[in-house]
Amino acid sequence: MKTAIISSEASEQHLTGDGHPEQPKRILSIKNKLKTRKDLIWQEPENVPNEILEITHSNEYIKNIKKSFPLDGLKFLDGDTVISPGSKKAVYDAAGSVIRAINGIEKGEFKNAFCAVRPPGHHAEKNKAMGFCVINQAGIALNYLVNKFKYKKVACVDFDVHWGNGNYDVMRNNKNALYISTHQYPFYPGGGTDKDKGNFNNSLNIPLPAGTNSEQYFNAFNRVLDRLSNYKPDFLLFSAGFDAHKDDPLAQFELNSKDFYEITKRTLKATSKYTNGKVVSILEGGYDLNALAESTNEHVNALIEFN
Numbered sequence: 001m002k003t004a005i006i007s008s009e010a011s012e013q014h015l016t017g018d019g020h021p022e023q024p025k026r027i028l029s030i031k032n033k034l035k036t037r038k039d040l041i042w043q044e045p046e047n048v049p050n051e052i053l054e055i056t057h058s059n060e061y062i063k064n065i066k067k068s069f070p071l072d073g074l075k076f077l078d079g080d081t082v083i084s085p086g087s088k089k090a091v092y093d094a095a096g097s098v099i100r101a102i103n104g105i106e107k108g109e110f111k112n113a114f115c116a117v118r119p120p121g122h123h124a125e126k127n128k129a130m131g132f133c134v135i136n137q138a139g140i141a142l143n144y145l146v147n148k149f150k151y152k153k154v155a156c157v158d159f160d161v162h163w164g165n166g167n168y169d170v171m172r173n174n175k176n177a178l179y180i181s182t183h184q185y186p187f188y189p190g191g192g193t194d195k196d197k198g199n200f201n202n203s204l205n206i207p208l209p210a211g212t213n214s215e216q217y218f219n220a221f222n223r224v225l226d227r228l229s230n231y232k233p234d235f236l237l238f239s240a241g242f243d244a245h246k247d248d249p250l251a252q253f254e255l256n257s258k259d260f261y262e263i264t265k266r267t268l269k270a271t272s273k274y275t276n277g278k279v280v281s282i283l284e285g286g287y288d289l290n291a292l293a294e295s296t297n298e299h300v301n302a303l304i305e306f307n
């Protein structure tokens with residue numbers, strides 16, 4: 001079976017203003033790189049069922065978001081989370097990409113999937129847009145897997161260089177979720193220390209200092225692999241941010257593009273006997289366009305290898 005890329009042209013119509021690092025070119029650079037390959041299935045998002053949206057975010061938040069998209073110009077949801085008229089479809093398509101990915105895997109159309117969408121989602125909390133994120137894609141995926149397909153142990157590995165406060169907020173209270181994050185600390189958005197264990201001891205947070213290099217990262221990553229081996233997840237999610245790359249302008253880790261192949265391969269090796277290789281990966285950060293395209297390609301290489 002194959003690996004699918006779920007993408008939508010709407011991702012390119014979500015405008016954030018000149019000079020904003022979370023820009024449409026991010027998606028274009030990924031698509032340009034992945035389109036040169038012949039070993040991928042390309043698919044478009046589906047709609048997110050309302051009941052899944054409503055258990056992931058509060059009703060009030062969803063109502064507010066629905067009416068906040070501007071008819072022209074830009075609107076700020078917080079200091080750095082910007083939306084434009086084209087953002088409405090982009091936001092719902094980003095959330096709907098994980099629905100398409102899960103349905104395709106469950107129907108046996110493909111083995112695993114990478115959602116190349118924006119805006120990202122891992123900073124979006126139940127009640128708050130934040131850090132370029134509006135709807136929490138990983139949370140939507142978790143709730144869809146648990147509610148529709150009755151998965152019991154969904155692990156989310158978040159290797160974005162920032163702590164996924166939104167993922168933690170949405171998953172900490174869910175007995176069917178294990179949220180794991182490696183991230184730069186102290187750093188935006190704050191939090192994500194070893195004290196953040198989730199309500200059911202269902203979260204592992206590994207804060208690492210600025211300057212963390214490949215060797216130091218993979219030493220720490222062994223803790224991620226141990227926890228996954230003990231947990232034995234029945235489905236795996238990646239919050240796949242590529243801003244831990246040494247060339248990334250927003251953070252200070254020193255990983256290279258190949259390291260994202262290793263992160264992915266080691267995680268899949270530790271989990272595929274339990275998940276039967278079922279993986280949905282969701283794009284989060286990554287702001288150097290070349291590093292982003294290269295690193296995503298390496299991540300996809302490992303997804304394909306585990307088909």
Ligand SMILES: [Zn+2]
Nearest residue numbers: 160162243285
């Ligand atoms: Zn990030």
